Amino acid sequence: MKKSTLTVVATAAITAVAIIIVFVLLLPIIGPRFIMPLVMGNIAAPADLDTATTRPTDSGLYRVSFTSALDPIAINQIHSWTLHVETADGQPVDNAEISVNGGMPQHGHGLPTKPQVTQNLGNGDYLVEGLKFQMTGWWEVRFDISAEGQSDSITFNLVLQ
Amino acid sequence: MKISRTVITLAVLLIIGVAAYTLWPHAPQWTADETAAIRALWLGNLPPLPPDPSNQYGDDPRAAALGQKLFFDTRFSANGQVSCGTCHIPELGFQDGLPLAQGVGTTTRRTMPIAGTAYSPWLFWDGRKDSQWAQALGPMESPVEHGGNRTYYAHLIDEYYRAEYEAIFGPMPDVSRLPRNAGPVADLEAKTAWEAMTAEDRENVTRIYANMGKAIAAYERLILPGPSRFDTYAQALMEGEAATMQAAFTPDEAAGLRLFIGEAQCVKCHNGPLFTNNDFHNTGVPAAAGLPEDTGRTQGAPQVLADEFNCLSPYSDAAENECAELKFMVAEGHELLGQFKPPSLRNVIARAPYMHAGQFTTLEEVLAHYNTAPATPDGHHNELQPLHLSEAEIKQIIAFLKTLSGPVVAPP
Numbered sequence: 001m002k003k004s005t006l007t008v009v010a011t012a013a014i015t016a017v018a019i020i021i022v023f024v025l026l027l028p029i030i031g032p033r034f035i036m037p038l039v040m041g042n043i044a045a046p047a048d049l050d051t052a053t054t055r056p057t058d059s060g061l062y063r064v065s066f067t068s069a070l071d072p073i074a075i076n077q078i079h080s081w082t083l084h085v086e087t088a089d090g091q092p093v094d095n096a097e098i099s100v101n102g103g104m105p106q107h108g109h110g111l112p113t114k115p116q117v118t119q120n121l122g123n124g125d126y127l128v129e130g131l132k133f134q135m136t137g138w139w140e141v142r143f144d145i146s147a148e149g150q151s152d153s154i155t156f157n158l159v160l161q
Numbered sequence: 162m163k164i165s166r167t168v169i170t171l172a173v174l175l176i177i178g179v180a181a182y183t184l185w186p187h188a189p190q191w192t193a194d195e196t197a198a199i200r201a202l203w204l205g206n207l208p209p210l211p212p213d214p215s216n217q218y219g220d221d222p223r224a225a226a227l228g229q230k231l232f233f234d235t236r237f238s239a240n241g242q243v244s245c246g247t248c249h250i251p252e253l254g255f256q257d258g259l260p261l262a263q264g265v266g267t268t269t270r271r272t273m274p275i276a277g278t279a280y281s282p283w284l285f286w287d288g289r290k291d292s293q294w295a296q297a298l299g300p301m302e303s304p305v306e307h308g309g310n311r312t313y314y315a316h317l318i319d320e321y322y323r324a325e326y327e328a329i330f331g332p333m334p335d336v337s338r339l340p341r342n343a344g345p346v347a348d349l350e351a352k353t354a355w356e357a358m359t360a361e362d363r364e365n366v367t368r369i370y371a372n373m374g375k376a377i378a379a380y381e382r383l384i385l386p387g388p389s390r391f392d393t394y395a396q397a398l399m400e401g402e403a404a405t406m407q408a409a410f411t412p413d414e415a416a417g418l419r420l421f422i423g424e425a426q427c428v429k430c431h432n433g434p435l436f437t438n439n440d441f442h443n444t445g446v447p448a449a450a451g452l453p454e455d456t457g458r459t460q461g462a463p464q465v466l467a468d469e470f471n472c473l474s475p476y477s478d479a480a481e482n483e484c485a486e487l488k489f490m491v492a493e494g495h496e497l498l499g500q501f502k503p504p505s506l507r508n509v510i511a512r513a514p515y516m517h518a519g520q521f522t523t524l525e526e527v528l529a530h531y532n533t534a535p536a537t538p539d540g541h542h543n544e545l546q547p548l549h550l551s552e553a554e555i556k557q558i559i560a561f562l563k564t565l566s567g568p569v570v571a572p573p
Contacts (some may be wrong), residue, residue, distance in 0.1 A: 025180055116489065135429050
């Protein structure tokens with residue numbers, strides 16, 4: 001073997017060993033920051049989650065938005081939302097029947113309370129009372145909306161800290 | 162071999178440098194998410210004491226002073242030996258260290274700690290009461306706790322606390338002509354005597370009884386957790402005081418905290434500055450030896466809805482719109498079966514035995530249960546999933562839990 005080849009091989013070997021040792025030494029720092037989030041994929045919400053507060057319903061019948069009386073939404077506090085429902089072309093929907101559901105898709109449990117639409121505020125606005133979230137993470141809140149013989153649904157995503 | 166020598170020198174220097182950096186003691190690094198999670202647990206993040214709209218006397222210092230006397234007065238029991246303080250012992254953090262509470266008899270559940278319960282919408286393991294004052298009245302009429310009844314207590318207020326009572330609640334109705342023992346209790350004689358009273362007399366006595374609860378709650382509101390070593394650490398983290406952080410926590414305790422807010426998922430239920438979400442969860446805890454399966458919230462939910470002292474009752478001072486927790490609670494359903502309220506973890510190491518009937522003697526047993534997540538005996542719903550933590554990690558979590566000890570602040 002030529003001497004120069006030997007030098008290249010030795011350099012490569014030493015560099016590789018050095019990199020491995022440095023990586024192992026740095027693991028306690030790299031681990032929690034970069035590796036654990038990968039391993040614990042079920043804890044973090046999906047990165048591409050749509051958390052918009054104004055969205056079209058699943059079949060596109062309505063456009064729905066919500067505003068929370070508790071802003072930002074914090075855990076363990078019961079509060080109310082105002083839900084606004086309008087048709088796809090922007091006309092307020094005033095006579096809707098709305099039911100509320102939800103939960104944490106990654107934990108397989110529902111909402112800790114039974115929120116309800118308690119008031120039709122007019123102009124397409126509805127008061128939703130009794131909302132509460134008792135954990136941080138990804139929550140879904142689903143509204144089933146029926147008006148004039150038609151119905152559609154919308155699921156809002158929340159990621160609470 | 163000249164190049165090789167340079168490379169070796171550089172590699173060795175690099176390794177020494179990195180080794181020195183990692184092995185040199187320094188505060189652990191927390192991500193932005195972890196820092197937010199730690200801040201959420203910090204006592205400095207506890208909001209001011211929330212008002213109890215159902216108790217208009219809740220913040221009256223005279224009510225708290227009377228309530229404190231009633232809390233420790235053993236005359237308010239069937240045998241003259243039991244007060245609230247019998248099970249809620251101040252020196253033990255307002256609990257008793259027993260698997261099952263001992264009043265005039267033995268209950269089927271463990272005494273809960275009091276500190277910070279002013280923040281909870283639900284009281285008792287099964288949430289069968291929705292305020293501290295309504296809670297305080299439960300044990301008074303329980304045949305195994307205080308074992309007394311309403312007219313008996315009204316007579317005692319009349320005889321020993323009349324002036325203090327009237328200064329807070331107004332004129333005391335005449336109770337001297339009423340039976341000594343009467344109330345809607347298990348004791349048949351007292352129950353019969355109660356039913357023989359006029360509706361007005363029953364209403365007057367029940368009003369006195371509710372006011373007793375409101376006075377006791379005015380005192381209990383002031384029983385709060387004080388800062389622990391964890392709070393010193395959290396505050397130092399918020400303020401970027403690396404030296405204070407390092408002095409406050411060992412590397413194992415910090416590792417335990419990281420597991421607590423991360424992989425071990427403890428903060429799903431034990432969240433916020435009180436380390437509880439005050440909600441209800443089924444963690445598949447086995448029934449206590451000698452006791453039947455406890456259905457928990459399945460019992461508690463209908464009881465709080467029917468409770469004569471709940472937020473919507475005539476004895477509550479709250480307006481209807483101030484009772485959102487009760488109005489929008491989940492009242493029925495399969496998921497309520499076997500659910501219990503997670504207690505605060507502050508001072509947890511001083512509060513063995515654990516779970517709703519003291520089923521586990523040590524934190525090691527508790528952590529082993531959460532780590533393996535055994536199936537519930539009858540196969541019903543259970544929120545746990547195995548955590549696959551190592552023995553070392555479990556030790557780290559326990560090391561962290563021990564940093565949650567601090568004073569319990571209460572009126573002198």
